[in-house]
Amino acid sequence: MRIITLYIQIFSAFIVFCTIFSGIASATMIVEDLSGSTTEEDLVNILLGENSNVTVSNITVTGSNQAIGQFSNGESLGFDTGVVMTSGLVSDVPKSMDTEIDTNLGEPGDADLDTLIGGNTNDAAVLEFDFVPEKSAITFNYRFASDDFPYDYDDAFGLFVNGENIALLPNGDVVAVTTIKGTEYYDGSNLNNAFSGSSIVLSAEAAVAADELNHMKFAIADTGDSWVDSGVFIESDSFISNNAPNAPADPLCEGETNPTNITDSTPEFSWNFSDPDANDTQSAYQIIVGTAEDGSDMWDSGKVNSSSSTDIAYGGSSLEAGITYHWKVKTWDNQDSESGYCDDQTFDITDKPDPVPPQIQFHTRGLFHQ
């Protein structure tokens, strides 16, 4: 009886251990390159998503068909599925972080990347196609990753739209090993793939010609030699053609433009959401209020997920009479694209009570003198 109980206890402990362990360990990334059943068209469809409003033609891949593919189980990257391109073998990408991903494919480099990085590239993997968007802007999310961070070989990624590279770090630098290493854009955490480090999730946005033929080219390569590989993970469904909202129109405080002597100590704000895409709606707003233009020392609402654009009550520090407060608002559309702020707006409040209406004063005085 005691032995059976002991077995049950050991078995229970084993189940608990397995449950905890499977909760911690993330699923292994699954990849499939172009040497299998995945086609070039599949990759573009993965990038486009269903609601992309883009017509595509002339899809071509340059480089090894083992260097470009699709991935899933990519949660650690910040996006589950997408397209992966490397200067080595896609099949090596899911290996553990301490594996060196290091293959000389014997493939040539790419002239556009040579120019971009000012070096000699090799083992280029290139996906390109023509497209006709309905709207005048496109956006992509991606991560650049590399095993070359410790060595400073300047492997690079380019995303060329109509010949112009739009893959840039937030500081305007090109996306490469030495521009990312040691900056706030570097992420050295284990993201369940073989690369020793990566960029943070980056987004590329570009103006394109609506209803006209545009050309897009994704390219990644080794630089300097063909060894120690780099890769790029591009999020599925991230090729959304969308216009960012305009700055909010008609910003009002207490229903007025730049009111003075308002008596409400928690005044309400309103505006009109404005977007070049006729069917788009507001998904979020942010209001800031400060004692100086562009200041947020009184109130920063943060990004508030809401479609409301009327009667948004002030929620900051106590307002005082005799100070001119500055405020502005920006919005996000239902595709999470962000507007600029409206122009600087002002208001001030009074500490005087509402004045007694003059006609009552007149009547009171008249009665007194009778």
Ligand SMILES: [Ca+2]
């Ligand atoms: Ca590695």
Ligand SMILES: [Ca+2]
């Ligand atoms: Ca390399």
Ligand SMILES: [Ca+2]
């Ligand atoms: Ca290589």
Ligand SMILES: [Ca+2]
């Ligand atoms: Ca829009």
